Amino acid sequence: MKKFIRMTALALAALLMLAGCGKKQETTGDRLAQIQQKGELVIAMEGNWAPWSFHDDSDALVGYDVEVGKAIAEKLGVKATFVEGEWDGLLAGVEAGRYDMVINGVDITDSRKETYDFSTPYAYIKTALVVAESNDTIHSFEDLAGKTTANSIGSTYMEMAEQYGATCSGVDTLDETIQMVLQGRADATLNANVSFFDYLNQHPDAAIKIVAESDDANEIAIPMQKGDDTASLREAVNKAIEDLRAEGKLTELSNKYFGSDISSK
Known part of the structure; x- marks a missing residue:
């Protein structure tokens, strides 16, 4: 009986040892180390x-931010995995730790800096105000007072329109915002000027016009979770962005997707 108990104890110890060996070594709290480990x-x-x-004709995910993301991941020595979602859930996902970062033409704002840490800017754009070609009442941002606009929920464009006194409807895509303007369900919409340039290149007969642009360029950067655990990740991403800028890669991608260089002021 004693021999049986002794053998059972030894077997249990062996199982525990095997379980310990099979368990993945715990990662540190450093986000960059975790990313590079996986x-x-x-x-x-x-x-x-x-x-x-966006998705091309073969349904592949492509675009300026897609290629910037892949280039940064390559600099970090890892692969890029993209998760698509609605705008108002992207930043919340970073805050909750579900995503490592958002690369989605995100403007740096004072309110966002309270919740997220941003990389160095990798693009600079201006905000454009767009109306239907037949609209002759809106000529400036100040004319938005008492008007209606359509924009992504929680975007800086929606916030800006509301600051000028507009009532905003939330939508998911640029196409939707423009359709609402064309159908008369919204008086105007705001978005990145380069996004409208691209839309007009793709839809030269679209009955819309840009009536105003912001004076100052918005800084576009990459939001990450705030905290000491992500400090090394931010440093690595900043270095990757500066290397890509110095190598001319950001200029190349800017010209490819926007027809102009938006990688510097």
Whole structure:
């Protein structure tokens, strides 16, 4: 009986030892180390905002932000994995730790900096105000007072329109916002000027016009979870962006997708 108990104890110890050996070594709290250990950088984006991120005729995910994300991941020595979702859930996913970062033409704002840490800017754009060609009442941002606009929920464009006194309807895509303007369900819409340039290149007969642009360029950067655990990740991403800028890669991608260089002021 004693021999049986001894053998059972030895067997149990062996099982525990095997279980310990089979368990993955716990990662540190450092986000960059975790990413490099699993070999994957999880990037969130909308996937329906051309030319930043969209699906081509073969349904492949392409765009400026897609290629920027892949280039950054390569600099970090890992692969890029893209997760698509609606705009208002992307930043919340970073805050909750579901995504490593958002690469989606995100403007740096004071309110966002309170919740997220941003990389160095990788693009600079201006906000454009668009109305139907037949509209002769809106000529400036100040004319939005008492008017209606259509924009992505929680976007800086919606916030800007509301600051000028507009009533905003939330939509998911640029196409939807423009359709609402064309159908008369919204008086105007705001978005990145380069996004409208791309839309007009794709739809030269669209009955819309840009009536105003912001004076100052918005800084476009990459939001990440705030905290000491992500400090090394931010440093690595910043270095990757500066290397890509110095190598001319950001200029190349800018010209490819926007027809101009938006990688510097």
